[in-house]
Amino acid sequence: MYVAVKGGEKAIDHAHNLLARRRRGDTRQAALSVAQIREQMKLAVDRVMTEGSVYDPELAALAVKQASGDLMEAIFLLRAYRTTLPRLAVTSPVNTGDMLVQRRISATFKDVPGGQVLGSTYDYTHRLLDFKLLAEGEAESDVAERASSEEPAAADESVARCPRVLEMLNSEGLIESAKPENEQPGDLTREPLDYPADRATRLQALARGDEGFLLALAYSTQRGYGRNHPFAGEIRQGYVAVEIVPEELGFAIDIGDIELTECEMINQFVGSKDRAPQFTRGYGLGFGQCERKAMAMALVDRSLRAAEFDEERDSPAQNEEFVLSHCDNVESNGFVSHLKLPHYVDFQSELELLRKLRKEFEEHGSNRPAAKTNAATTATEVTS
Amino acid sequence: MQEQTNRQFWMGVLARAQLESLEAHWAGLPEQPEYRKVRAPEVGLAMVQGRAGSGGQAFNLGEMTLSRCVVQLDDGTAGFGYVRGRSKRHAELAAVFDALLQNDDRYAALMSDCIQPLHAQWTADRNALSRDVAGTKVDFFTLVRGEA
Amino acid sequence: MTAISTHHLWVPYANPVLQSQQAFRKLMRAMSEPGTCVSFDTLYASDSGQASSTSQTAAFATALTLLDQETSVWISPGISSPALIDNLRFHCGCRLAENASEADFVMLSLSELNGLDRFSAGEDINPHTSATLIVEVPALEVASVDEAHPDLLVLSGPGIKARKGVRVQGLTSDHRRLFEDNHQRYPLGVDFMLTCGADLVALPRSTQVSTLTNRAATAGEDTQCMSQ
Numbered sequence: 172m173y174v175a176v177k178g179g180e181k182a183i184d185h186a187h188n189l190l191a192r193r194r195r196g197d198t199r200q201a202a203l204s205v206a207q208i209r210e211q212m213k214l215a216v217d218r219v220m221t222e223g224s225v226y227d228p229e230l231a232a233l234a235v236k237q238a239s240g241d242l243m244e245a246i247f248l249l250r251a252y253r254t255t256l257p258r259l260a261v262t263s264p265v266n267t268g269d270m271l272v273q274r275r276i277s278a279t280f281k282d283v284p285g286g287q288v289l290g291s292t293y294d295y296t297h298r299l300l301d302f303k304l305l306a307e308g309e310a311e312s313d314v315a316e317r318a319s320s321e322e323p324a325a326a327d328e329s330v331a332r333c334p335r336v337l338e339m340l341n342s343e344g345l346i347e348s349a350k351p352e353n354e355q356p357g358d359l360t361r362e363p364l365d366y367p368a369d370r371a372t373r374l375q376a377l378a379r380g381d382e383g384f385l386l387a388l389a390y391s392t393q394r395g396y397g398r399n400h401p402f403a404g405e406i407r408q409g410y411v412a413v414e415i416v417p418e419e420l421g422f423a424i425d426i427g428d429i430e431l432t433e434c435e436m437i438n439q440f441v442g443s444k445d446r447a448p449q450f451t452r453g454y455g456l457g458f459g460q461c462e463r464k465a466m467a468m469a470l471v472d473r474s475l476r477a478a479e480f481d482e483e484r485d486s487p488a489q490n491e492e493f494v495l496s497h498c499d500n501v502e503s504n505g506f507v508s509h510l511k512l513p514h515y516v517d518f519q520s521e522l523e524l525l526r527k528l529r530k531e532f533e534e535h536g537s538n539r540p541a542a543k544t545n546a547a548t549t550a551t552e553v554t555s
Numbered sequence: 556m557q558e559q560t561n562r563q564f565w566m567g568v569l570a571r572a573q574l575e576s577l578e579a580h581w582a583g584l585p586e587q588p589e590y591r592k593v594r595a596p597e598v599g600l601a602m603v604q605g606r607a608g609s610g611g612q613a614f615n616l617g618e619m620t621l622s623r624c625v626v627q628l629d630d631g632t633a634g635f636g637y638v639r640g641r642s643k644r645h646a647e648l649a650a651v652f653d654a655l656l657q658n659d660d661r662y663a664a665l666m667s668d669c670i671q672p673l674h675a676q677w678t679a680d681r682n683a684l685s686r687d688v689a690g691t692k693v694d695f696f697t698l699v700r701g702e703a
Numbered sequence: 704m705t706a707i708s709t710h711h712l713w714v715p716y717a718n719p720v721l722q723s724q725q726a727f728r729k730l731m732r733a734m735s736e737p738g739t740c741v742s743f744d745t746l747y748a749s750d751s752g753q754a755s756s757t758s759q760t761a762a763f764a765t766a767l768t769l770l771d772q773e774t775s776v777w778i779s780p781g782i783s784s785p786a787l788i789d790n791l792r793f794h795c796g797c798r799l800a801e802n803a804s805e806a807d808f809v810m811l812s813l814s815e816l817n818g819l820d821r822f823s824a825g826e827d828i829n830p831h832t833s834a835t836l837i838v839e840v841p842a843l844e845v846a847s848v849d850e851a852h853p854d855l856l857v858l859s860g861p862g863i864k865a866r867k868g869v870r871v872q873g874l875t876s877d878h879r880r881l882f883e884d885n886h887q888r889y890p891l892g893v894d895f896m897l898t899c900g901a902d903l904v905a906l907p908r909s910t911q912v913s914t915l916t917n918r919a920a921t922a923g924e925d926t927q928c929m930s931q
Contacts, residue, residue, distance in 0.1 A: 259772070452608050
């Protein structure tokens with residue numbers, strides 16, 4: 172139970188002012204522009220777009236700036252903003268096969284048609300702090316140097332359209348096929364989650380889910396808590412066209428391109444008396460460059476399909492209700508943060524109860540199950 | 556997938572154009588026609604869908620910002636603008652050009668002076684992106700065979 | 704799906720945010736005070752000669768306010784016209800339901816209202832998923848419950864202090880039975896919005912409809928039409 176407390180407006184105003192000043196930092200330093208954040212803090216911006224569930228690099232960069240770089244706060248800001256806009260359309264499902272590839276790797280086949288394209292990645296960096304970046308002037312010249320030292324690619328040299336790696340397995344029947352279904356997928360921004368959830372709803376929840384939480388769960392499956400034997404079949408990142416069919420036109424039009432990262436996992440095979448063994452799949456997709464997130468999502472997607480394949484379900488990553496109801500960091504943040512709200516009355520009643528119990532204890536010398544009473548009171552408070 | 560119609564093509568080009576380029580083409584028209592806004596430019600969201608396993612059951616990935624506008628020329632021709640992002644002006648100009656392109660007298664000139672250059676710019680940008688990463692393509696050599 | 708012709712589009716709200724809020728407020732009042740007549744004529748400045756408009760402003764305003772691309776609407780053959788369909792698709796972006804039973808909103812004329820079986824009445828666990836029926840009637844008027852009249856409906860229930868009277872032209876005994884049956888199913892059932900031109904009177908499922916006249920207790924009667 173919360174009790175309205177009056178007063179404090181002035182203090183809150185001052186706190187806001189102080190926040191604004193602290194957010195700006197030392198004014199002898201140039202202020203960061205939103206464009207700078209968008210261009211130079213791209214991976215932060217992409218994470219905010221994916222988990223904030225709105226593709227708009229400028230808004231995500233603004234949120235990062237406003238939140239002093241606290242990405243969870245930025246995600247919250249973007250989620251709040253999205254509620255102010257009407258939904259004008261639902262796009263056709265994006266065709267990631269037609270992606271303008273900026274990175275594309277497979278850990279399962281060396282010679283994939285289209286080739287392995289490393290793109291811009293931290294994978295092969297030495298993880299040594301680069302002190303040249305600290306001396307800012309040098310860093311600029313370094314970038315220029317790197318650009319000029321690159322041999323200019325021939326005009327015809329480019330990355331061809333890359334066929335899907337998993338389709339090559341599918342053509343031999345070695346992996347479960349992903350058949351398109353006409354059914355309209357559930358939308359958890361319109362209908363609250365209900366368990367058991369179907370795969371489409373699970374994927375939506377995972378796509379919005381916290382990268383850290385999903386990464387930890389994905390890691391747990393690799394360490395034996397719901398093992399499903401994954402291979403990174405294909406990871407691709409790049410630009411895809413977005414198409415809508417406006418009601419008033421009656422035909423499809425492209426509204427632009429967005430950057431996506433996709434991960435297709437090849438997992439443990441299953442078979443039965445009537446069905447030849449086949450690999451199974453896990454899928455991950457997110458906005459911008461979000462490889463770690465997409466991989467974690469694919470692993471958790473697969474582990475949540477345990478029931479579908481009659482696998483034992485005894486690990487956290489296989490527990491749909493556990494995963495889906497805790498993966499959204501806006502929700503988690505809200506409920507944990509609410510503990511900061513005044514609980515003065517609750518706490519006074521607890522204090523009183525505790526004093527009473529202690530008094531009884533002293534008088535009778537008996538030990539009543541005080542801890543149990545305390546737990547019951549707390550539960551009431553949470554639901555209030 | 557069906558072959559793109561001419562109109563689908565130019566609407567896609569207009570949606571992908573930079574606002575500054577569109578403004579320049581608008582300013583460069585011999586005469587700027589009158590139009591009224593049947594639906595004033597507005598900003599909203601589109602829910603982006605993906606497919607599980609890239610080809611399976613559709614699911615809702617997340618939303619993206621989208622601007623739209625519908626205009627009508629004095630002769631009654633309606634033009635539609637649907638563009639990614641939050642630029643109302645972009646949606647409005649896309650709608651106006653869509654309307655103008657439906658006019659047979661204006662079509663040829665607009666296609667060659669406006670749509671083709673915008674498309675060429677977009678294609679050039681894409682090729683540049685592609686060439687940028689081409690150097691990161693891996694050339695494997697197999698140690699066992701020793702052919703490299 | 705066919706393209707929309709923009710030639711017969713009606714003028715929507717000039718100021719969508721403000722006017723749809725005003726319209727929503729009116730609909731709210733109509734639903735929470737059944738038997739109150741709200742009028743939408745002031746919402747439309749018909750100064751624009753460029754586009755045609757509709758005479759059914761209350762029904763159109765209700766559609767503009769409540770329908771969007773996440774709601775579906777079924778339009779009866781008697782009401783349906785290419786202009787209406789295109790305007791709903793264009794301005795509301797709503798889906799057109801093929802069957803009345805799948806629709807969140809239904810638009811029809813009073814003479815076509817001859818049963819409720821084909822409209823969604825909701826489910827026990829989700830009664831709010833029922834349909835809302837926007838019924839265009841030939842004439843609609845708030846009336847005293849004391850004046851006996853064949854078209855008089857006497858309303859009572861939540862949101863009504865004692866009783867309210869509404870005269871609906873073209874009403875048959877079947878309609879009366881249908882309104883009563885609908886109330887009996889509460890919490891299931893449909894909600895009615897009776898419209899005539901710019902006027903609207905709501906008849907939610909919680910309202911009891913009787914034909915009793917010449918009774919006392921006229922306190923709380925509201926014969927004013929809300930025009931703001």
